[in-house]
Amino acid sequence: MRILIADDEEISRRLLENTLTKAGYDVTSVGNGLEAAELLCNGDSPRLALLDWQMPELDGPTVCRMDAKRKINPAFILSG
Amino acid sequence: LAPHVPYFRCWDRRISRSAAEIWPNVSGLGAHKVSTATTSVLNIEDLLRRVDDDHELLAELFFIFKTVFPTHLQHLREAVAHKASRQIETESHTLKGMLLNLSASRAAAAAYELEQMGRNQQLENLNLAFTGFQAEVEALLTQMDGYVVEPQP
Numbered sequence: 001m002r003i004l005i006a007d008d009e010e011i012s013r014r015l016l017e018n019t020l021t022k023a024g025y026d027v028t029s030v031g032n033g034l035e036a037a038e039l040l041c042n043g044d045s046p047r048l049a050l051l052d053w054q055m056p057e058l059d060g061p062t063v064c065r066m067d068a069k070r071k072i073n074p075a076f077i078l079s080g
Numbered sequence: 081l082a083p084h085v086p087y088f089r090c091w092d093r094r095i096s097r098s099a100a101e102i103w104p105n106v107s108g109l110g111a112h113k114v115s116t117a118t119t120s121v122l123n124i125e126d127l128l129r130r131v132d133d134d135h136e137l138l139a140e141l142f143f144i145f146k147t148v149f150p151t152h153l154q155h156l157r158e159a160v161a162h163k164a165s166r167q168i169e170t171e172s173h174t175l176k177g178m179l180l181n182l183s184a185s186r187a188a189a190a191a192y193e194l195e196q197m198g199r200n201q202q203l204e205n206l207n208l209a210f211t212g213f214q215a216e217v218e219a220l221l222t223q224m225d226g227y228v229v230e231p232q233p
Contacts, residue, residue: 014137014140
């Protein structure tokens, strides 16, 4: 299963990425909301997105709401 | 995900709700304050548990912190100098998250104090709190420098 992590705080992102990878998940991580939104518009986008609430470019809630261009709507988990 | 997820950012919300419940023994957060001398600057055992005893990852996290911290500290310093409440709150919040992820609870508590001052716009003791925060982080950096990453078998 593919999981997207979007967090501008690098230590948090790296820790989460490491744990999920070790648990067997296919992890993609990005450092801001804009990159997350672009990635989620791809046809093979992850089915689960873990988003930080506050991020540069676009915040987590805004990324969640940008569903018009998405082919697949993933499950979102927001943290702040 | 259940066995893995609790290590992460959920801390932020837990602190906002009830810091004293989460860290009753951390100076500045709980009703039962203790001397900072009794609390480790860096809880290396806890941190190693967090990274599954992966010393290479630990070294990488220290490197990331040492790389990004000066910029955050500079932003916070400027915010404190200008008494910019919102910036104090957001920078302290970011630093608090980083420090918690590194099991540096004393420095995180000092960042939390600054965050609360910014959020509540109560800036009377701001300079004192910032000085305290800097002292905690300097101690943390010294401890990080002293930590030797053991080679993996």
